Amino acid sequence: MKNDKLIFSMSNNTLFNRTKPPAPEPESPVQFPEWHETQLSNGLKVLIYEEHSIPTVLLKLITKTGSIHDNDLYQLAGFTYTLLTHGTTSRSATQIADEIDFYGATLSSSAGFDKGTVSLNMMTKYLDEGLDLMADVVLNPTFPESELEFVRAQALSRLKASYAEADHLASDAFNKSVYQSHPYGNPSAGTEASLQAIQTADVKAFYEKYAAPNNAFLIVAGDVRIDDIVEKLEARFGAWQPKPVEPVSYPTPSESNANKVTVVHKDGAVQSTIYVGHLGFKRNHPDYIAFSVMNMILGGYFGSRLNLNIREQKGFTYSIHSTLEGNKELGDFYVTVKVRNEVTREAIQEIMTELEKIRSEKVTEAELEAVKQYMTGMFVIRNESPAAIASRLLVTELYDLPKDYNQTYSQKVRAVTSDDVLAVAQKYLHPANAYIVLSGDAKAVAPSLSDFGEVSCLDAMGNKFEG
Numbered sequence: 001m002k003n004d005k006l007i008f009s010m011s012n013n014t015l016f017n018r019t020k021p022p023a024p025e026p027e028s029p030v031q032f033p034e035w036h037e038t039q040l041s042n043g044l045k046v047l048i049y050e051e052h053s054i055p056t057v058l059l060k061l062i063t064k065t066g067s068i069h070d071n072d073l074y075q076l077a078g079f080t081y082t083l084l085t086h087g088t089t090s091r092s093a094t095q096i097a098d099e100i101d102f103y104g105a106t107l108s109s110s111a112g113f114d115k116g117t118v119s120l121n122m123m124t125k126y127l128d129e130g131l132d133l134m135a136d137v138v139l140n141p142t143f144p145e146s147e148l149e150f151v152r153a154q155a156l157s158r159l160k161a162s163y164a165e166a167d168h169l170a171s172d173a174f175n176k177s178v179y180q181s182h183p184y185g186n187p188s189a190g191t192e193a194s195l196q197a198i199q200t201a202d203v204k205a206f207y208e209k210y211a212a213p214n215n216a217f218l219i220v221a222g223d224v225r226i227d228d229i230v231e232k233l234e235a236r237f238g239a240w241q242p243k244p245v246e247p248v249s250y251p252t253p254s255e256s257n258a259n260k261v262t263v264v265h266k267d268g269a270v271q272s273t274i275y276v277g278h279l280g281f282k283r284n285h286p287d288y289i290a291f292s293v294m295n296m297i298l299g300g301y302f303g304s305r306l307n308l309n310i311r312e313q314k315g316f317t318y319s320i321h322s323t324l325e326g327n328k329e330l331g332d333f334y335v336t337v338k339v340r341n342e343v344t345r346e347a348i349q350e351i352m353t354e355l356e357k358i359r360s361e362k363v364t365e366a367e368l369e370a371v372k373q374y375m376t377g378m379f380v381i382r383n384e385s386p387a388a389i390a391s392r393l394l395v396t397e398l399y400d401l402p403k404d405y406n407q408t409y410s411q412k413v414r415a416v417t418s419d420d421v422l423a424v425a426q427k428y429l430h431p432a433n434a435y436i437v438l439s440g441d442a443k444a445v446a447p448s449l450s451d452f453g454e455v456s457c458l459d460a461m462g463n464k465f466e467g
Contacts, residue, residue: 044213057222065210075190077111086147135236221386259453272440277334283326355431
């Protein structure tokens with residue numbers, strides 16, 4: 001009789017039971033690769049990872065600024081860094097694009113919350129030409145008026161489209177609820193008023209204020225020799241002059257003392273995009289790794305409690321996850337999921353139940369061991385390319401993590417106990433004081449949510465929605 005739970009091995013004439021996963025093999029001792037740190041004559045810190053298996057090199061110049069410094073001109077940092085590759089004193093935007101295309105390279109620039117980035121990725125044999133171009137856009141940008149208008153038009157188009165995107169509406173409303181007047185809560189695509197207000201003088205002033213070698217660092221990963229690349233970098237960037245960069249402080253958001261519900265109305269929506277969460281902590285917090293283990297068990301991977309409950313058992317969604325978003329100054333924790341209107345209330349209730357459960361009972365040793373195996377295994381897998389190593393070094397430097405963070409990460413994950421998981425859950429999870437934010441049809445879902453807390457309904461522009 002056929003038994004589809006068993007599989008026959010031809011190699012040793014044995015049967016394997018497919019209902020039982022194989023036990024994990026002992027973890028192989030894998031070390032984070034060695035890298036070198038130095039400085040140019042102007043103080044620009046350079047982190048170098050040599051890897052010669054492929055004749056390519058990646059460079060990332062990170063300036064410690066971003067949308068956190070936009071003030072009321074939302075997207076100012078984004079405009080500024082986008083425009084770096086749109087013209088210099090010796091090259092037009094078209095010439096830059098043609099030159100990069102000729103060498104089969106990529107040159108890009110962008111800004112996030114806490115960083116402005118210029119990236120170059122190319123074959124090693126053309127590195128000299130690529131460095132000349134990269135240095136030109138960093139040191140000699142002109143921010144042409146015509147290019148500013150091009151970038152503005154694109155930004156306005158994206159903003160208009162975002163008003164119809166449930167994910168964008170829910171995410172922005174959640175950030176605003178959590179961070180309030182802190183810049184991390186600013187609208188991620190800007191506003192029409194802010195996008196129209198940005199002028200060339202604003203862009204130039206922003207770059208002049210924050211772009212300096214003493215406020216930046218450079219990562220090099222790939223097919224280079226340390227002495228050779230340092231010499232090349234010194235020749236291109238050594239004349240970049242340091243200058244004072246005054247630190248800016250912002251008020252810390254107040255934490256909620258009760259659940260608050262916000263529904264961003266999306267007319268005719270048949271499903272809700274839900275965020276449930278609150279303030280967390282910044283990326284270099286000492287409890288970050290223990291919280292990450294707890295979060296992985298809760299909702300961080302496919303085998304998590306939230307996924308097994310809301311996807312596998314209830315069938316409410318295809319995907320649900322929880323996240324600790326650690327930034328340079330602050331951070332937040334959230335659970336997010338998309339569900340159909342009819343089960344919106346029940347999905348939120350199940351999220352609350354799982355949050356309460358993980359902070360009231362110890363996780364099982366089996367759960368804990370499975371997650372630790374997963375996290376340490378994925379850490380190794382995600383370190384298999386120069387680009388991945390560059391990303392690790394970027395996070396370590398930008399967020400002021402210990403120098404040995406990557407070398408000791410796996411050891412610290414393995415050291416987390418079920419007592420540690422319970423302690424961080426009880427200390428940092430606050431399901432009774434959470435922001436419950438969703439984008440969906442307010443007329444269909446809002447009436448069922450009042451027992452979670454005070455309900456506010458908004459339109460896509462953030463104005464009160466009366467229905």
